[in-house]
Amino acid sequence: MRPGAYGDPAAVQALAARIRRAAERLPRPVTFMEVCGTHTHAIAAAGLRRLLPANVRLISGPGCPVCVTPVGYVDTAEALARRPRTLVCTFGDLMRVPSSRASLERVQAETGAVRVVYSPRDAVLLARDDPGQTVVFLGIGFETTVPTVAAALAEAEAAGVGNFLVLSGHKVMPPPLRALAADPEVRLHGLLCPGHVSVIIGARAYRFLPAEFALGCAVVGFAPTDVLRGVLALVEQAVAGRPAVANLYGRVVSDDGNRTAWALVERFFEPAGAVWRGLGEIAGSGLALRPQWRARDASRLGVEVGDAVEPAGCRCGEVLKGVIDPPACPLFATACDPGTPVGACMVSSEGTCAAWYRHERLAVSPARGEGGGA
Amino acid sequence: MRKPARILLGHGGGGRLTHELVGDLFLPAFANPVLATLSDSALLPELPPGRPAFTTDAFVVDPPVFPGGDLGYLAVCGTVNDLAMAGARPLWLSLAMILEEGLEMALLETFVAGARRAAAEAGVAIVAGDTKVVPRGKGDRAYAVTSGVGVVPPGRELGDHLIRPGDAVLMSGSLGEHGAAIMAARHSLGGPALASDVAPLAGLVEALLGCGAAVRALHDPTRGGVATTCNEVARRSGLRMVLEESALPVSGGVASVCELLGLDPLYVACEGRLVAWVARDAAGQAVEALRGHPLGEGAARIGSVEEGDPHAAPLALRTAYGTLRPLDVLAGAELPRIC
Numbered sequence A: 001m002r003p004g005a006y007g008d009p010a011a012v013q014a015l016a017a018r019i020r021r022a023a024e025r026l027p028r029p030v031t032f033m034e035v036c037g038t039h040t041h042a043i044a045a046a047g048l049r050r051l052l053p054a055n056v057r058l059i060s061g062p063g064c065p066v067c068v069t070p071v072g073y074v075d076t077a078e079a080l081a082r083r084p085r086t087l088v089c090t091f092g093d094l095m096r097v098p099s100s101r102a103s104l105e106r107v108q109a110e111t112g113a114v115r116v117v118y119s120p121r122d123a124v125l126l127a128r129d130d131p132g133q134t135v136v137f138l139g140i141g142f143e144t145t146v147p148t149v150a151a152a153l154a155e156a157e158a159a160g161v162g163n164f165l166v167l168s169g170h171k172v173m174p175p176p177l178r179a180l181a182a183d184p185e186v187r188l189h190g191l192l193c194p195g196h197v198s199v200i201i202g203a204r205a206y207r208f209l210p211a212e213f214a215l216g217c218a219v220v221g222f223a224p225t226d227v228l229r230g231v232l233a234l235v236e237q238a239v240a241g242r243p244a245v246a247n248l249y250g251r252v253v254s255d256d257g258n259r260t261a262w263a264l265v266e267r268f269f270e271p272a273g274a275v276w277r278g279l280g281e282i283a284g285s286g287l288a289l290r291p292q293w294r295a296r297d298a299s300r301l302g303v304e305v306g307d308a309v310e311p312a313g314c315r316c317g318e319v320l321k322g323v324i325d326p327p328a329c330p331l332f333a334t335a336c337d338p339g340t341p342v343g344a345c346m347v348s349s350e351g352t353c354a355a356w357y358r359h360e361r362l363a364v365s366p367a368r369g370e371g372g373g374a
Numbered sequence B: 001m002r003k004p005a006r007i008l009l010g011h012g013g014g015g016r017l018t019h020e021l022v023g024d025l026f027l028p029a030f031a032n033p034v035l036a037t038l039s040d041s042a043l044l045p046e047l048p049p050g051r052p053a054f055t056t057d058a059f060v061v062d063p064p065v066f067p068g069g070d071l072g073y074l075a076v077c078g079t080v081n082d083l084a085m086a087g088a089r090p091l092w093l094s095l096a097m098i099l100e101e102g103l104e105m106a107l108l109e110t111f112v113a114g115a116r117r118a119a120a121e122a123g124v125a126i127v128a129g130d131t132k133v134v135p136r137g138k139g140d141r142a143y144a145v146t147s148g149v150g151v152v153p154p155g156r157e158l159g160d161h162l163i164r165p166g167d168a169v170l171m172s173g174s175l176g177e178h179g180a181a182i183m184a185a186r187h188s189l190g191g192p193a194l195a196s197d198v199a200p201l202a203g204l205v206e207a208l209l210g211c212g213a214a215v216r217a218l219h220d221p222t223r224g225g226v227a228t229t230c231n232e233v234a235r236r237s238g239l240r241m242v243l244e245e246s247a248l249p250v251s252g253g254v255a256s257v258c259e260l261l262g263l264d265p266l267y268v269a270c271e272g273r274l275v276a277w278v279a280r281d282a283a284g285q286a287v288e289a290l291r292g293h294p295l296g297e298g299a300a301r302i303g304s305v306e307e308g309d310p311h312a313a314p315l316a317l318r319t320a321y322g323t324l325r326p327l328d329v330l331a332g333a334e335l336p337r338i339c
Helices: A009-023 A037-046 A071-081 A092-096 A104-111 A120-129 A146-159 A174-182 A195-201 A208-213 A224-240 A259-268 A291-296 A316-320 A352-360 B016-030 B071-085 B105-122 B177-186 B202-209 B225-237 B252-261 B280-291
Strands: A030-034 A056-060 A086-090 A114-116 A134-139 A164-168 A190-193 A216-219 A245-247 A269-276 A280-289 B051-059 B089-100 B125-134 B142-152 B168-171 B215-219 B240-244 B275-278 B300-306 B315-318 B324-326
Touching: A009 A224, A030 A037, A030 A224, A037 A056, A037 A195, A037 A224, A037 A352, A037 B324, A056 A224, A071 A086, A071 A104, A071 A134, A071 A164, A086 A092, A086 A120, A092 A104, A092 A114, A104 A114, A120 A134, A120 A146, A120 A164, A134 A146, A146 A164, A146 A259, A146 A291, A164 A280, A164 A291, A174 A208, A174 A280, A190 A195, A190 A224, A195 A259, A208 A216, A216 A224, A224 A245, A259 A269, A280 A291, A316 A352, A352 B324, B016 B105, B016 B125, B051 B071, B071 B089, B071 B105, B071 B142, B071 B202, B071 B215, B089 B105, B089 B202, B105 B125, B105 B142, B105 B202, B168 B280, B177 B252, B202 B215, B202 B280, B215 B225, B225 B240, B225 B275, B225 B315, B275 B280, B280 B300
Parallel strands: A030 A056, A030 A190, A086 A114, A086 A134, A134 A164, A190 A216, A216 A245, B089 B125, B240 B315
Antiparallel strands: A269 A280, B051 B142, B089 B142, B168 B275, B168 B300, B215 B275, B240 B300, B315 B324
């Protein structure tokens, strides 16, 4: 398995060496956070933490859409799957997320009314083929994913498929970044900004972070050299004491983003308050269907949902804020593992706990003295 | 009356239609004297000397015809390979099929032709069989179950308990071709280059074991792929395995499909590959023996065995960057990532 051009081992080692040299001039240890599930996964899979010096720590923030989805959303999805003549369509990651009482995987075994799809468009086709059935797509994901859901809504409109609905749990990134930057519990020196999200919203969207919070930003892609170039830029900003937005993913990210895609999103969605697991309610951080599309809004179907029950002892919230690393949670690798996840961070391969469990846990052999994780 | 173009419930009823199916399709395809007697049990000749091996496997592949194979071919290969991995020479198989009412007869003919081809390639006889039909909507077209008997020749011993620290881990070809071809077919992805690796491996195993190299154990990395197989072996043997990322053979087609679907080729199934644990000194000789067989042309040394370490993951990958990362067992079905 050979890495591509952006994963060239010699280039990776050279960048790691440059980071180590630059970090010698850091006045104090620094903590950088990535806020994209694909970064979490990529960093863990390539073992990048073990290439960094001890005074540069990489942590994961709320970048996995599954992990930040509140329990109540999954409870509603389950209630919809129990509704007569209703088919719930979802991305696979949500299937095993524990709800208050079960999980979609278990409700599927019981009702047969949950279907994994790879694209929201598949759900439109299922709706078209069975007009007597209400097809609800579980819309979760950030700016990267929402345009595909908006495109599915546009397709359903154009084709007159009235029985395609969306349960919107969509979220946008800048408001939680502001909340994290302002949170005294979270001590950050830089952000690795999500590459895919940035394709849509543009690098300009992060300018408030250095301006208002003196927080460095690097917009980076997902290959090992991409991530390390971002870390290097953040170290150099920290050494110089000059935080800024460095767009290192210019091959796909512009300053303004993809306005066509966002216009499609704005046709169907409007900003709304949203609850983030671990972060709580953040104003303007969600996307709700506009009132004129109420017939396509599955949250208006009026299913009965009991009070949401958060799993006891689960510290997903602190993990999502980067306050603790997963092993600090008492449930990590004991009561909670990918086979029987307690918290959402353990479910998706992009979840911080799942990535740690898979790639960082037992990564080192103390007998051989290999370097530790972050 | 013309023969029905689709499977009817009557084909499983034991009456005229069943007899026609057996007499016109199965018997001629699998032609052998044991099956031809159509007795309640296959009466087999004396076993050759050695220890008998026996195994069974069920097949529910979707789609049932895929680039590189079909349900029938896969069902025979699967059981042949399970026998071969134990060091057994496969001899006799049974084939039971559960068909959904309405299945196109042409599809069943494809499965039977596939099973016949695999049996011929592997040198085994299909000596017993059964067919049941379930009502339309109660099954997904066709399922197959094969069982098989083989014999491990005297003096041959393979097993995870024989693996030692320092041994080499070999792979007979590229990773994940079967699983990737199935996923691509299911999602209408991929091009002509992507085909399942499904193949009967008995001949390849004989070539490897015949070369004189000290072979400790063999496994076919089916469900869960190479990472799962190596994890199981590491756990059973109490040893640690380290795979080298830069040595893993992965084709461009498999890499693309896996990237698109968020899968790791190390966890994607093969149906015509084997992983072999051999003594370090014999690794070169064993790789050459594998490469000398048409089914082992892509053989490579992919890792090595170390002393067990309770503080380290039983299976680790040395990445192209020299870092080690653990390769865990899958938590359930591999699920696609969303972005």
